[in-house]
Amino acid sequence: MxxxxxxxxxxxxxxxxxxxxxxxxxxxxxxxxxxxxxxxxxxxxxxxxxxxxxxxxxxxxxxxxxxxxRSPSPPPEEPASFNPQPPGALNSRVFVGYSIYKGKAALTVDPRAPEFAPLESGAYKVSKEGFILLQFAPAVGTRQYDWSRKQVFSLSIPEIGHLMSLGAKDCCEFFHDPFKGRNEEGKIRKILKVEPLPDGTGYFFNLNVQNRLLNMDDSIYIPISKPEFAILNSAFNFIVPYLLGWHSFANAIRPENSFRMNMARSSVDFEWGK
Structure with missing residues (x-):
């Protein structure tokens, strides 16, 4: 019951x-x-x-x-949007650099990314190439440096190539005027000299900055050993394609786009097609 x-x-x-x-x-x-x-x-x-x-x-x-x-598949445990992203998939900024500390000064070497401009077709082109930023800071004590008095120098792609091609006894000199083509042209002059050390153990980096606006004439120099220069060359060799923006082109290559790209190029005369 x-x-x-x-x-x-x-x-x-x-x-x-x-x-x-x-x-x-x-x-x-x-x-x-x-x-x-x-x-x-x-x-x-x-x-x-x-x-x-x-x-x-x-x-x-x-x-x-x-x-x-077939049997209906069960619902997923969690939406795809909540799946963990692989490392590097997020659009985050990363700061890197290589620093050299000596008794008279310190030098940091930082890459700067290129800039891209959108086109009407929806594609992008490099509007400004990347560069390498050199920052020189004078020493104020043992392993102490005054970064408030730092001087900077931007290495362009051709200048990077010039540095990479230096021989053991070669030297080079770069001149920059930040106000070139403007009314203030000539008021700031930057000269970077790179020459071999007398004993052949490396190179001597000397940055001279003349600023008439601040009535200042500053010179910072630092010796770079052969191993340190080899590290710089290796870093330059790796980063140059990225400064040119070629990595973006390589990442945009897809097999499904090859037919469309070939059709677009069919009307263009190539050297090997003549």
Whole structure:
């Protein structure tokens, strides 16, 4: 006998209808196998009368399996947007550099990325090549440097190539005027000299800055050993294609775009096509 205070379990079998016989409950079900089944349960007691309904979803599962030929895949545990991103996939800024500390001065070498401009076609082109920023700071004590008095010099792509091609006894000199072509032209002059050390153990970097606007004439020099110069050359050799923006072109190459690119180039005369 059913008692309102006792617990109970109801089992729904969709394969074959089997009426449950009880003095306190009655069930009605359809006679077809795959149609959704609805069981109406009525409880009769001295206290209250309740009507509950249970819907079996197995028939929907069988219908989908019959139409598609495969079982429906369960929902993913979490949306794809929440999947962890691989390292480097986020558009974050990264600061790198190489520093050399000597008794008279310190030198830091930092790359600066190129700039891109959008085109009407939706593509991009390099509007300004990247460069290498040299920052010289004078020493004010043992392993102490005054970066508030630093002087900077930007190496262009040709100047980087000139440095990389230096021989053991070669020297070079670069001249910069930040206001070249403007009304203030000539008021700031920067000269960077790179020449070999007398004993042949490296190079001597000397930056001279004349600033007539501040009535200042400053000169900072630092010796660079052969191993340190080799590290600079290796870093320059690696970063130059990125300063030119060629990495963006390489990353944009896709196999599916090759046909479209070949069609666009079909009207262009190439050297090997003549």
């Amino acid at each position: 059913y008692s309102p205070s006792s617990s109970h379990a109801i089992h729904c079998h969709c394969a074959s209808p089997s009426p449950l016989r009880s003095s306190s409950a009655s069930f009605k079900s359809s006679s077809t196998l795959c149609a959704p089944r609805t069981l109406a349960i009525g409880f009769v007691s001295n206290y209250q009368r309740q009507h509950l309904s249970i819907r079996c979803r197995r028939s929907e599962f069988l219908d989908q399996h019959r139409l598609t030929g």
